[in-house]
Amino acid sequence: STSTVRPDGKRVTVVRQGGGKQWEDPSLLEWDPTHFRLFVGNIGGDVADDVLHKAFSNYPSLSKARVIRDKSQAGKSRGYGFVAFKDPEDYFRAFKEMNGKYIGSHPVLLRKAQTEIK
Numbered sequence: 483s484t485s486t487v488r489p490d491g492k493r494v495t496v497v498r499q500g501g502g503k504q505w506e507d508p509s510l511l512e513w514d515p516t517h518f519r520l521f522v523g524n525i526g527g528d529v530a531d532d533v534l535h536k537a538f539s540n541y542p543s544l545s546k547a548r549v550i551r552d553k554s555q556a557g558k559s560r561g562y563g564f565v566a567f568k569d570p571e572d573y574f575r576a577f578k579e580m581n582g583k584y585i586g587s588h589p590v591l592l593r594k595a596q597t598e599i600k
């Protein structure tokens with residue numbers, strides 16, 4: 483992924499590529515590129531951003547938690563989300579300790595987030 487930058491230096495979107503397609507994803511600008519992000523899969527429909535944040539709140543450097551929602555289906559959960567940490571130690575601890583734990587009604591599957599934010 484790459485950023486689109488205005489003449490004043492402010493990033494306005496992130497260009498993503500995959501599956502032979504290219505699209506813009508301005509939501510990636512909400513994430514600090516210096517933080518460490520985990521993909522959180524298998525999230526049940528009963529989990530909102532605040533529930534995801536609370537589940538990872540034992541890690542002091544947690545900076546953001548977001549459940550991804552489908553804009554075309556009235557905000558229905560897409561079954562995954564992301565959490566970010568300032569400290570790599572919290573990132574690794576969370577991965578080891580939270581993978582397979584129940585958040586809401588499902589055990590979550592954690593992976594390193596694949597999208598790099600530049």
